[in-house]
Amino acid sequence: MTLPIRILVAEDEPDVGMLLREMLVSEGYEVDLVQNGHQLIQAAQQQPPDLILVDRAMPVMDGLEAIRQLRNDTRTSHLPMIILTALSDSSKIVEGLENGADDYIAKPYDREVLLARVRSHLRRAAQLPLRNPLTGLPGNAAIEAEINRQLEQKAKFALLYIDLDNFKAFNDVYGFARGDKAIHLxxxxxxxxxxxxxxxxxIGGDDFVVIHLGPDPEALCKRIIQVFDQSIRALYDEADLQRGYLVATDRYGITRQFGIISLSIAVVTTYNRTFHSVDEMSRVAAELKKAAKQIAGSTYKIDRRTEETSTNPLTDRRGTNAPEALIICQNDIARGTIVGTLNSRGYRLLIADNEIAAQGLLAHHPHPALLVAEFSPDIIHLWQELNHATPLIALVRDEASASAAREAGVSTVVWDDDNPVELSDQLQSALATLVR
Known part of the structure; x- marks a missing residue:
């Protein structure tokens, strides 16, 4: 699935504009019509078209100035732009071309010539890898150019790197056509x-970028996550929504339950520190994204380090060689206590609310060194799928659960009675036993 070809026409004479619109629509193009250069710039920046037709003489801002400004904006600099002019003076035509127009068409228009010129410039633009063919959004080259432009101008901005979780399972179950719908969404x-x-x-696949110029990227992340989590459910079959997961095979050939698609957002900003290159920002974004993807469900990670602390790693001090611990806990207080305790012991944490969310994490981290989870029959089943190679610390709230856990083979049981200090002490003792 690809988006229809969009042409943005700037023409201040309504009759001429409607004639152009009808001519282009009859050829299958999608056409937006504006009446001056200022409107042209706003429309092109908000939703870049595939091609621009612009009248040279317009009120408020003429076509030449509009083209000049669009050429100086990375979001629109690559677009093919054809100037429409009633002037036959060669010097005026040269002026238009030198201001950034790719071509000109003289009034009155010859229909076949105009359409041939439009097709020619669209073919040439399609050969340039500047826009993603699926979404029509700027691709890698344009993204890199825009980041460089912001860095060169020493602008204050936030780079949001957005990745879909569980997308492969969704694509495998529903097929590429519905997968494309998720990307379009x-x-x-x-x-x-x-x-x-x-x-x-x-960027490609299920990876997107936003360069945010506002002061509050965290609010933007929350808004994006809220809208996405509500919208994505419309692409699932009702039976799968009711069940809460899809069954698919992970990269290791293991059949797992994958929850609803979620977002992991990494945020790198120039608010507190200076970056000198796209590569430098990309490395930090990759590190943040890795940390975000270790938490099940839609989440974001913001790099808040300053110049003085920028050399400190985002992950634990033992780095990528640290043992991984999978936490499955719905209780916020208990989960916070577990996270703090395991962090102090040097574990890299994988965090999930339930066993289905945990399956998605295990698809990428299949061999955790430790499992800490609220006791349930489903947790025991998940643990048994790990072949008991991973020690399980089961959280229980009553004697019946404790007995059931021990009968299932769990040797380490800790009591969760909403006392964070007591829970942390029990965990520390249990971890010390495991080390021995």
């Missing part, structure tokens, strides 16, 4: 819920 959502001055790009 993300693209449309980002266009709609980011500011007009923000830059939205599609």
């Amino acid at each position: 993300v693209a449309s959502m980002l266009r709609e819920h980011t500011a007009p001055d923000d830059f939205v790009g599609h």
Whole structure:
């Protein structure tokens, strides 16, 4: 599935504009019509078209100035632009071309010539890898150019790196056509819920970028997650929604239950520190994204380090060689206590609310060194799938659960009675036993 070809026409004479619109629509193009250069710039920046037709002489801002400004904006600099002019003076035509127009068409228009020129420039633009063919958003080259432009201008901005979780399972179960719909949903959502001055790009696959110029990227992350989590459910079959998961095979050939698609967002900003290159920002974004993807469900991670602390790693001090611990706990207080205790022991944490969310994490981290989970029959089943190679610390709230856990083979049981200090002490003792 690809988006229809969009042409943006700037023409101040309504009759001429409608004639152009009808001519292009009859050829299958989608056409937006504006009446001056200022409207042209706003429309092109908000939703870049595939091609621009612009009248040279317009009120408020003429076509030449509009083209010049669009050429100086990375979001629109790559677009083919054809100037429409009633002037036959060669010097005026040269002026238009030198201001950034790719071509010109003289009034009155010859229908066949105009359409041939439009097709020619669209073919040439399609050969340039500047826009993602699925979503029409700027691709890798344009994204890199825009980040470089912001860095060169020493702008204050936030780079949001957005990745879909559980997308492969969704694509495998429902097929590529519905997978494309999920990608389109993300693209449309980002266009709609980011500011007009923000830059939205599609790296490829299920990876997107937003360059946010506002002061509060955290609010933007929350808004994106809220809208996405509500919208994505419409792409699932009702039976799968009721069940809460899809059954698919992970990269290791293991059949797992995968929850609803979620978002992991990594946020790197220039608010507190200076970056000198796209590569430098990308490395930090990759590190943040890895941390975000270790938490099940839609989440975001923001790099809040300053110049003085930028050399400190985001992960635990033992780095990528640290043992992984999978936490499955719905209780916020207990989960916070477990996270703090295991962090102090140098574990890298994988965090899930339930066993289905945990399955999604295990698809990428299949061999955790430790499992800490609220006791349930489903947790025991998940643990048994790990072949008991991973020690399980079971959280229980009553003697019946404690007995059932021990009967299932769990040797380490801790009591969760909403006392964080007591829970932490029990965990520390249990961990010390495991080490021995």
